[in-house]
Amino acid sequence: MGDVYATIYTMRQSELFTKTQKEAPKDEMAKNAQLLERAGFIYKNMAGVYSFLPLGLRVLEKIVNIIREEMNAIGGQELHLPSLQKPELWAKTNRWNSMTNWFTTKLKAGAELGLAATHEEPITEILSHHIDSYKDLPKYVYQFQTKFRNEERAKSGLLRLREFLMKDLYSFVKTEKEQNEFYEKCAEAYYKIFNRVGLGDRTYRTFASGGEFSKFSDEFQTLCDSGEDTIYLDEKNKVAVNIEVYNDEVLKELGLDKKDLKEKKAVEVGNIFKLGTRFSEPLGLTFKDEDGVEKPVIMGSYGIGPGRLMGTIVENHNDENGIIWPKSIAPFAVHLISLGVEAKEKSDDIYDAFEKAKVEVLYDDREDKTAGEKFADADLIGIPLRIVVSKKTLEKDSVEVKNRSSKDAKLIKIKDINSYVR
């Protein structure tokens, strides 16, 4: 299969349609929204509803691809379910009336429909057409699809939205044992994902309420002062308890000691649920076991919101000048900056060489910006490696390289750029 951005490894900043802004929009309180909007990654269409502009979509797609790789690695099969939902299906599980965050709409003929806030019901219905026997299990399916949630309040930028992309994986297995094994396997995959996007050292598996499905579920909470959740963290054992289930009985059950736990603010970046037969029974998803006995399929669900992850990464990776993207999900690997007319020709050559080598480069070739403006934009946008070409650097056959996360710049010879960047 082709690349996502088949032909777009490189881009000239003079052609990019977005511009940076000096000031954050006044109605944005969250750091992630302030920085992402100022830098031109996202646009707020209304409270809780954002557009992803070219730089933002590149980051989002990179996060999606990391999640996709890890879901494929544990046997996930990707599909795509629709947003429009019929009440008849959700009435069978009593969730048409019990879920409080539906956006509803109507067909012309008058029938009511819902916009999916989650997808357990339609995926269970589809699987019921394909699962007959124990030989057809286990199966793991997932998608990246918009969820619509009619939140009372939507603030915190990308951390809480009314319309957002979600990766939801659903597992279908025969026994509790199989369920537990896959649950742990998916938890491991989640750690890999959070490590790969640069949140590994701040993200903790957290005991949380299982809602209507089971006693506990597991959340993955990333420490973050602007997080909406409160957790009690045992840093040594790397586990946490959500405030919603923080009581003596639970602590005892989990073998945790109050004096090892610190209260922290956090963002829920992932969650995993054991669903048991909550959906398979009412929707008739059964299988014949080895003895010919018809049994309900045991299910689990596993969510990660790539957009929320992006917001959380920005909350955790920034300084007073802007975003500091981890390399794995940065919109580009290199921000190449040309200063002054004398540097133009050589800068163009370096850009062409990067293009040929398929290095992802944003090239600041703008002729109407000062050095100061270009450096400020580079800091705000947050690409990991800045390379400056100027008359001064060229006098030494060199360019100036600087990591976004460091204060120190140094000169390297032009002939050494390629090996330096690799």
Next chain:
Amino acid sequence: MGDVYATIYTMRQSELFTKTQKEAPKDEMAKNAQLLERAGFIYKNMAGVYSFLPLGLRVLEKIVNIIREEMNAIGGQELHLPSLQKPELWAKTNRWNSMTNWFTTKLKAGAELGLAATHEEPITEILSHHIDSYKDLPKYVYQFQTKFRNEERAKSGLLRLREFLMKDLYSFVKTEKEQNEFYEKCAEAYYKIFNRVGLGDRTYRTFASGGEFSKFSDEFQTLCDSGEDTIYLDEKNKVAVNIEVYNDEVLKELGLDKKDLKEKKAVEVGNIFKLGTRFSEPLGLTFKDEDGVEKPVIMGSYGIGPGRLMGTIVENHNDENGIIWPKSIAPFAVHLISLGVEAKEKSDDIYDAFEKAKVEVLYDDREDKTAGEKFADADLIGIPLRIVVSKKTLEKDSVEVKNRSSKDAKLIKIKDINSYVR
């Protein structure tokens, strides 16, 4: 950037969760829906609303990537706009009340929202924050995003949906001349796309109504007996006229002669519109020209529905046994079929070799299916190249190869498979 299906070049059919069905669902009248549902590519959630299952999503993503490549090639910058829309924005262009196909919904606090049936208004609003001067133009932006359309009737499978993926590109230029040039450039890109997906020889640029925007627009119509549109085709000159503007005055204006025109059924697979200043004026998208004069930006819009394209391809590429995918968009390049226990080990080896060579292979390793069942499934699913491994072929150190579109099979030596497939 990584591959879309980073690790999924190959798949064992025993693991694929979908099964084929002998009979088409009774409520599906359209050939595309009958074949795609029987083969497990799609699932009908309700009238006009479908899921894309793993095989179907692979085809859809390949179509999307072909379109993406051609849009990138003409300078398109990809972004992603939301579905939820605020009436205030669409009231400024009078489309909140005049568009008849809105799905509407409500926030908890009571405010009405719409689900985007198209995206001219939000993209114009965003660009108004980034375009100031003639130096900022031209710009071309596009997205792949769901459209919701409250159609009275939704039939014809993937040809007419209430919820569907759309590629919509919007152009922003300074002058009519620039508009006309880009319009023709995009028309050429569309021809490339239709050629690449296997519809080139049946798809014609068709004069159609410009609706409220301009006198004419251009549609790309693919000949198809189950199409909903009627066109008058001049085969020699490779142009057509939509029945909606088929009258003496128009024919004269276009220099077409009634006697050269044949009435045909067709599917609209793409359309391109000159929008003029219809949206930029009411939404305040202006630029300062070289003389410092403030002018409204001139816009165009350019749509293709990847799902409708997929349905049209199936309508045009099938036989009595199933689908016949063009190679460029087939879910896999090779359908490898192992027959009988004697062939299992060698089949596994061949599969592993394909995996290493990154050849896309669906491997029918199922042990509980007869040769007849496997061949029937392969014909239904429609992968371009079938490779059969059996005791009989192995006796000659060979496998049997057969193109889906041909009746003839032949033996080739196992050592020659790789060069044969390439």
